[in-house]
Amino acid sequence: MDATLSVEHVTKRFGMGETAITAVEDVSFDVAEGEFVSLIGPSGCGKSTLFHFIGGLTAEHGGRVAVAGETISGPHPAIGMVFQEESAFPWRNVIDNVGFALELRGMPRAERLERARHYVALVGLQGFERRHPSELSGGMRQRVAIARTLAAQPRILLMDEPFASLDEQTRLLLGEKVTEIQQQLRQTTLLITHSLTEAVQLSDRILVMTFRPGRLRRVVQVDLPRPRNDDILTSPEFGAYVAELWGDLREEASRGLQAAEHAAG
Amino acid sequence: MPRAEVRLLAPACGVLSLIAAAAALQALIVTDVVSRYVVPPPTDVVMAIARIVREEHVVARFLLTSGETFGSGLLILAVGVPIGFWLHRSALARRAFEAWVAAWAAAPLVLAYPLFLVLFGRSSLTIVVLGFAAGVAPVVLKTLEGLTATRRVLVDVGRSLQITRGQMFRKILIPAALPEIFTGLRLGLTFSLINIVGVEFLINFGGLGQLINELAERYDLAGTYAAIGFVLLASMVFFACMEHVERWLRRTH
Incomplete structure (x- = not known):
């Protein structure tokens, strides 16, 4: 099955009349099969709103979201989602969390455990299979959530700031891990983030959004070689991409800050 | 340590x-x-235990009161959890009834025992129904609280995996709300046991409550306190059992 993701003229307004807010306006882009695309923008630009539309969790919006040309109106089996908030089930241990989607599908226990173990190892959590989320660090819990989504073998992976609550070192290491897995599985991936370095480190293409209403401001093609190891991350080219993106985002972020200050009175 | x-x-x-x-x-x-x-001196109370076991059939009475409490507990579980779930699902029902359920929880229902006697007669059924009525409200409220407090993202994880409604209930909502439901059950069973012993005392019928009444009438203070000790024992047994059941349920979800 083709794993192309298309977002066409997606628009969302909240409220009515004079108090109405346009959160997202006429956003269109495609993510090709196997491509890693990041969507960045200042807080409040509608990134997470788009994430919910693309994942099919919210159907009330203008425009169209399609997987391989098929319009989606709800959660789609080809799409797997990793959420910003901690989403590992606290009452399940690591292996049962990772095998959750397979359990829903009625996969026999032995096969399910074998598959879950594979993904636990893929995210580097072997040895922690019987631990519960409360016994793990924030980064490990997020890896559990990523492994759970990967175990469902979605063709398209959506991630909404999955590393937002983690410290910088963990973000970088986990980012490396995610790209490694993505390159290995050749999944179509859309990452929503507000981190410029994370976007450049991981992406083939970066979509820059404006502050409210969220529109696409620019698309940046990242032509850095893979794997993006320490040499790449410390190279002038990498820094140039980050600076270029910051140039785009600075104005938008300032508008966001002004709007926040205005709202605070 | x-x-x-x-x-x-x-x-x-x-x-x-x-x-x-x-x-x-x-x-x-x-x-x-x-x-x-x-x-009475605690040593007299301890000595009275053997006496009331021998002469007052306290084991049979303990089992009767525990059985009535267990019956009430099953009814509380079977009715309270679904009502809590219904109030969670229906915003209208929640607005209409939540305050009433909270008021019900605070009502001294044991005082309405004459009404229950008229409805169900001087029997164990009256005691079980009164125990149920006294203990159901905390389970409803705590089930509702637990379901409402379930983090949105956990529900979204299920939705993103195309979970069915039954699976959502069994595999996400109930496990997430389980600690609150069990808190409600502990409260409910405590209210239930208090009311069951109280109504046994008042209508002079049944298990430990009746025995406490009889011993108090005879001014057998050591025996009375020893019998109260068996009520505490029943409460401890229920608490310990619930802890095990909760742990087992959390393991199996």
């Missing part, structure tokens, strides 16, 4: 504190600071 040591130390502290309190009370009674005609 290692977990195993804490596990042993905690109950040991509880038992030692109880023994210390009993010893202090004994000393106050022996030195006539507290009258033995108001509070």
